[in-house]
Amino acid sequence: MTIKEIARLSGYGVGTVSRVLNNNPNVSDKARKAIMKVVEANNFQPNENARRLRIQTHSGIAIIIKGRQNILFEEILERMQIAFENADYSCSVYYIDEEDDEAAEAARIQKEQKPYGFVMLGSNPELCNFLSSGDVPVIFVTNSAASMNMPNLSSITTDDYGAAICMIDYLFDKGHTHIGIIGGDPQKSRPSLMRLSGCQAAFMRHGQTIDMKKSYAYSRFSFEGGYVATEKLLEDNPDLTAIFAMSDIMAIGAIRALYDHGKRVPADISVAGFDGTEISRFCNPVLTTIWQNTERMAERGAEILIQCIEEETPAIYETVPFNLQEGGSVHDIRGL
Secondary structure, X not given: OOHHHHHHHHOOOXXXXXXXXXXXXXXOHHHHHHHHHHHHHOOOOOOHHHHHHHOOOOOOEEEEEEOOOOHHHHXXXXXXXXXXXXXXXXXXXXXXXXXXXXXXXXXXXXXXXXXXXXXXXXXXXXXXXXXXXXXXXXXXXXXXXXXXXXXXXXEEEEOHHHHHHHHHHHHHHOOOOOEEEXXXXXXXXXXXXXXXXXXXXXXXXXXOOOOOOOOEEEOOOOHHHHHXXXXXXXXXXXXXXXXXXXXXXXHHHHHHHHHHOOOOOOOOOEEEEEEOOHHHHOOOOOOEEEEEOHHHHHHHHHHHHHHHHHHOOOOOEEEEOEEEEOOOOOOOOOOO
């Protein structure tokens, strides 16, 4: 029998069950009696993980968000918090800058708070040596930890590589051969690296290569970053007919920059994004973008972490599907 099964039979969340088994006083008498009735009826013996938890003071789930302006993370965060709360886990959220050291922040939180587990939003698993050397369950959301092969590092993400290929193929199919790309630093951002690799593969399929000096502009994941990167593309690549931005927020910044420089979207230059955030449906024109299933990513991500905490499950790696959503921001220029 597992803690999850006790929760199902007792009618209480797994977090409440865990607290009862750990003799935590923050549980009602009614809940404690119902849970212990199930435990005694099934002769349940807590595993070593439960015994370890019993002698420590823990403080819920720590969620570290790398990047202060990424709208996608906000959508995921809201759903994850609901999922954890429904399972009776409290959450503490920590924002750090894109350039900050997430491993150092995690080490500080672990020392001071001793959370049951970590959620890493936007972090690179390769940079988190502290986490990979410990036994605290961790899930990376929007980044894959599969290559780390560490038993405590799980992940849930989108196929960034395949999604980028899909979008570049779409732009070529619409007649665009002069395509600029806006993205993060591939040396620091794994999603940017995977999306750039997908772009490169798609360009090669169409008989082209990406000129990184003229056709790729680095940007933070922000409106301003997309705006500044677009100005650079316009200066370096005057024949541009389309821009692929590696996030919706960058793409919206790009659209603003194009309008400010007298360019019409999509009549003069088409713009495509990545994420499928809610804001992409309300900009003008509606953004063509890669939609990520953030609901699945958030809810399944929370479920995986709880499973790893309570059942000592080895690392789990999952990929959620994506879809290309057509809006009004890409113009078909075939035959023009």
